[in-house]
Every structure is written in structure tokens, then in C-alpha cells.
Amino acid sequence: MIVIKGHQGLLAVLVIIAIVEETFESTVEIRTHGWAFGGCNSDIDMRLYVKKGSGSSNSIYCNFPCQRDSYCQRNTQQTVTCPSLNGILWKITLSHYGGGFSENWAVDWVKVRDNGYEYLMNYDEWLDPG
Numbered sequence: 001m002i003v004i005k006g007h008q009g010l011l012a013v014l015v016i017i018a019i020v021e022e023t024f025e026s027t028v029e030i031r032t033h034g035w036a037f038g039g040c041n042s043d044i045d046m047r048l049y050v051k052k053g054s055g056s057s058n059s060i061y062c063n064f065p066c067q068r069d070s071y072c073q074r075n076t077q078q079t080v081t082c083p084s085l086n087g088i089l090w091k092i093t094l095s096h097y098g099g100g101f102s103e104n105w106a107v108d109w110v111k112v113r114d115n116g117y118e119y120l121m122n123y124d125e126w127l128d129p130g
């Protein structure tokens with residue numbers, strides 16, 4: 001291996017930045033079901049409930065901006081980034097405030113990716129506003 005004097009530190013800094021960046025956010029993806037009138041034009045509020053290794057727990061807030069065109073419509077998937085879980089995901093709550101052709105929203109599934117782990121929660125249900 002050829003090492004050029006002065007470049008070792010730069011390589012180490014790049015590796016550290018890549019590792020630190022990975023630990024600061026999660027990717028959350030929601031799929032809206034394909035049922036008729038299953039879409040929603042209301043923003044979706046989500047809480048991710050996390051258990052820590054110490055035994056404590058907390059919740060992380062995420063928002064899906066579904067008031068945009070083509071967001072949260074039937075047969076669509078949306079992805080947002082949220083803060084890192086820094087623990088084990090054990091519960092997800094979803095809420096919305098109505099909008100679109102129907103007050104309800106049909107959620108197919110929610111997928112959370114965080115630090116190499118992937119959680120898939122199948123809903124396959126209608127959610128009422130609130």
C-alpha cells in the first residue's frame with residue numbers, strides 16, 4: 001500500500017464523517033393502500049416509540065407532508081428522514097386530520113430503516129382523522 005504523507009488524516013476524517021452521518025437519522029417510508037379513495041391530502045403525523053438499552057424509552061416525531069401533489073395518494077410510497085432511533089423501535093402511532101376525497105386514509109405499511117436495522121409494520125387498515 002502506498003501512503004502519501006499528509007493524506008492519512010484526511011482519509012480518517014472521511015471515515016469518521018461517514019459513520020457519524022449514519023447515526024443521526026432514520027429513513028421512514030409509508031405506503032398508501034390501493035383501495036378506492038384510500039389517499040389523503042392531509043399531513044401525516046407519526047410518532048416512533050423507542051426503548052433504550054438503559055431501560056428508558058422516548059418518542060420521536062416525524063411528519064409526512066401529504067398536502068403536496070401526489071403525496072399519500074393511493075398506490076404511492078413516500079419517504080422522509082427522521083432523527084435516529086438510538087434504540088429499539090417497539091411502537092408507531094399515525095394520525096392525520098382528514099383531507100382529499102375521503103376523510104379516512106388507507107395505510108398499507110410503514111417501513112423504518114435505522115443503523116442497519118429495518119422494521120416493517122403492516123397496517124392494511126383505514127385510519128380515521130384525529
